[in-house]
Amino acid sequence: MSTNLKVTLGILAVALLGVIGLAVVNRDSGTTPVVASDTLVRADSHRLSTAPDGRVTIVEFLDFECESCLAAYPGVEKLRAEYGDRITYVVRYFPIPSHPNAFNAAHAAEAAARQGKFEAMYKKLFDNATVWGHKEEPQVAVFEGYAREMGLDLARYRADVAGAEVAARVKADAADGAALGVQGTPTFFVNGVRYDGLPTYDDLKAVVEKSLSS
Numbered sequence: 001m002s003t004n005l006k007v008t009l010g011i012l013a014v015a016l017l018g019v020i021g022l023a024v025v026n027r028d029s030g031t032t033p034v035v036a037s038d039t040l041v042r043a044d045s046h047r048l049s050t051a052p053d054g055r056v057t058i059v060e061f062l063d064f065e066c067e068s069c070l071a072a073y074p075g076v077e078k079l080r081a082e083y084g085d086r087i088t089y090v091v092r093y094f095p096i097p098s099h100p101n102a103f104n105a106a107h108a109a110e111a112a113a114r115q116g117k118f119e120a121m122y123k124k125l126f127d128n129a130t131v132w133g134h135k136e137e138p139q140v141a142v143f144e145g146y147a148r149e150m151g152l153d154l155a156r157y158r159a160d161v162a163g164a165e166v167a168a169r170v171k172a173d174a175a176d177g178a179a180l181g182v183q184g185t186p187t188f189f190v191n192g193v194r195y196d197g198l199p200t201y202d203d204l205k206a207v208v209e210k211s212l213s214s
Contacts, residue, residue: 034192056087061094063185064105075201093173108143111160
């Protein structure tokens, strides 16, 4: 074995040991890295509340047709009602392709957002999810009915919901989620750190309280 080959193998061995050591440290410490803030929250991301002090920011990647998101929804709403503008709550789209109307629902929410009614449509979709969810046929007419109930300009809504800009906006959120390692919904991030606990009111509240007191 040549001297150069021995040196090269030695360097590779040291580098490999360093990587293994770092992995062990990270595993043992139980820490989750803070993700890139510009990918997690964009300038046009939908904020249901905004904390002036910026101490706590929760980001939820969701699918309106996801049963787990629907199960988490009451706890999320309870948390938002309790903390109000003490926390920033951001909602981002992550429609699951296997859900028949996930993209249609996200498009409806985004079209409503363009008339200043994102939160109203967000609530309509979740409050009525058992009515329209998991049906093979498109629920576009149902969502348009919600838009009518909300008093939206229907001509504008129809153009937006079928338009390329709305489709691109939804896909951009999903792409950011994929880049951040999101694989399913709901996925939460609290102050840039992925939250891996249960998506219940009590568990999320505990994280919020810890963040507020730190």
